[in-house]
Amino acid sequence: MTPRKIPQSNLYLREEELRRGIELLYFAYRDFTRDPDEILAKSRFGRAHHRVLYFVGRSPGITVSGLLSILRITKQSLSRVLGELVEQSYIRQETGTEDRRQRLLYLTDKGEAFERQLFASQRDRVARAYKVAGPEAVAGFWEVLLNIVDDDERDSVLKHIEK
Amino acid sequence: MTPRKIPQSNLYLREEELRRGIELLYFAYRDFTRDPDEILAKSRFGRAHHRVLYFVGRSPGITVSGLLSILRITKQSLSRVLGELVEQSYIRQETGTEDRRQRLLYLTDKGEAFERQLFASQRDRVARAYKVAGPEAVAGFWEVLLNIVDDDERDSVLKHIEK
DNA sequence: CATATATGTCAACAACACTGACATATGCCG
DNA sequence: CGGCATATGTCAGTGTTGTTGACATATATG
Numbered sequence: 001m002t003p004r005k006i007p008q009s010n011l012y013l014r015e016e017e018l019r020r021g022i023e024l025l026y027f028a029y030r031d032f033t034r035d036p037d038e039i040l041a042k043s044r045f046g047r048a049h050h051r052v053l054y055f056v057g058r059s060p061g062i063t064v065s066g067l068l069s070i071l072r073i074t075k076q077s078l079s080r081v082l083g084e085l086v087e088q089s090y091i092r093q094e095t096g097t098e099d100r101r102q103r104l105l106y107l108t109d110k111g112e113a114f115e116r117q118l119f120a121s122q123r124d125r126v127a128r129a130y131k132v133a134g135p136e137a138v139a140g141f142w143e144v145l146l147n148i149v150d151d152d153e154r155d156s157v158l159k160h161i162e163k
Numbered sequence: 164m165t166p167r168k169i170p171q172s173n174l175y176l177r178e179e180e181l182r183r184g185i186e187l188l189y190f191a192y193r194d195f196t197r198d199p200d201e202i203l204a205k206s207r208f209g210r211a212h213h214r215v216l217y218f219v220g221r222s223p224g225i226t227v228s229g230l231l232s233i234l235r236i237t238k239q240s241l242s243r244v245l246g247e248l249v250e251q252s253y254i255r256q257e258t259g260t261e262d263r264r265q266r267l268l269y270l271t272d273k274g275e276a277f278e279r280q281l282f283a284s285q286r287d288r289v290a291r292a293y294k295v296a297g298p299e300a301v302a303g304f305w306e307v308l309l310n311i312v313d314d315d316e317r318d319s320v321l322k323h324i325e326k
Numbered sequence: 327c328a329t330a331t332a333t334g335t336c337a338a339c340a341a342c343a344c345t346g347a348c349a350t351a352t353g354c355c356g
Numbered sequence: 357c358g359g360c361a362t363a364t365g366t367c368a369g370t371g372t373t374g375t376t377g378a379c380a381t382a383t384a385t386g
């Protein structure tokens with residue numbers, strides 16, 4: 001009951017709550033990626049291809065460097081994955097109109113169909129979670145995740161999700 | 164204004180909301196893993212070692228198969244990582260008392276110190292996010308994540324986080 | 327024209343996952 | 357006790373995804 005004990009107890013509680021968030025993030029992400037992974041395993045693509053299809057589908061006409069700053073990988077890594085998707089006609093490239101150095105990326109019909117299939121596998125899981133938890137929980141879910149993102153990335157994430 | 168248009172509009176809204184969750188999960192996870200990755204890069208360990216240290220620290224005396232079902236990787240994959248941690252005295256193994264086939268895993272003092280350093284790097288990020296978002300948002304964050312987890316895994320996750 | 331930027335490419339390498347096959351120690355059941 | 361199951365360990369080969377470093381080409385910009 002000394003004053004010193006109170007902050008210590010709060011710190012302990014705090015750590016438990018923080019670990020709970022860390023673990024839930026880990027477990028949810030672990031299961032959340034399994035749905036598309038199973039579909040991808042049947043093709044010769046992997047998770048990296050999925051991410052490219054996802055973000056090109058989400059931002060048609062995105063440039064290579066735009067994609068790089070979302071994915072935060074090197075251009076050499078992206079190049080391999082993107083090259084395979086282009087070569088197999090899931091993605092097409094157009095030379096930029098304003099800046100002809102840029103390559104603007106778009107999903108082809110084939111790519112769009114595949115992306116929708118991959119999305120569908122995650123959609124059901126997330127939709128169920130939203131439904132069970134309810135709209136207020138969902139708002140909290142978004143709010144906390146947004147604040148976990150790097151401070152200097154938050155604006156760019158907001159631009160993405162508020163489209 | 165025909166009845167047909169209403170469900171279509173709802174579906175569209177729904178998809179936007181689902182994609183928002185998917186993207187926030189992606190971006191938050193991307194940044195959330197960067198803190199420990201930077202520390203790990205200075206050692207000769209990687210993200211896989213971190214996960215093992217984390218869950219052994221969280222459940223002292225966990226068995227190898229217990230760890231395998233949390234990590235959902237093969238024993239061959241775990242073996243390499245765990246072997247390195249044991250060999251460098253971050254983790255020690257004890258033969259199970261009830262079942263002598265089991266190897267019970269514990270962090271050494273060295274392992275505990277390293278785990279706390281890794282945890283600290285994520286703690287600040289999550290603590291700030293909790294603080295900015297507020298307690299109700301945090302409850303929603305937990306609730307949605309828990310429901311994103313596989314149905315048949317939810318009990319085991321609950322057992323974990325409610326310790 | 328000179329420099330910067332956007333993109334592409336080659337090569338070597340590392341982390342982390344997988345499959346398949348086999349080995350050892352221990353528990354448990356009839 | 358003998359036989360089968362389980363917990364763990366190990367060897368070998370492979371694939372995906374990331375890295376660094378070096379260099380090339382086309383285009384923009386001052």
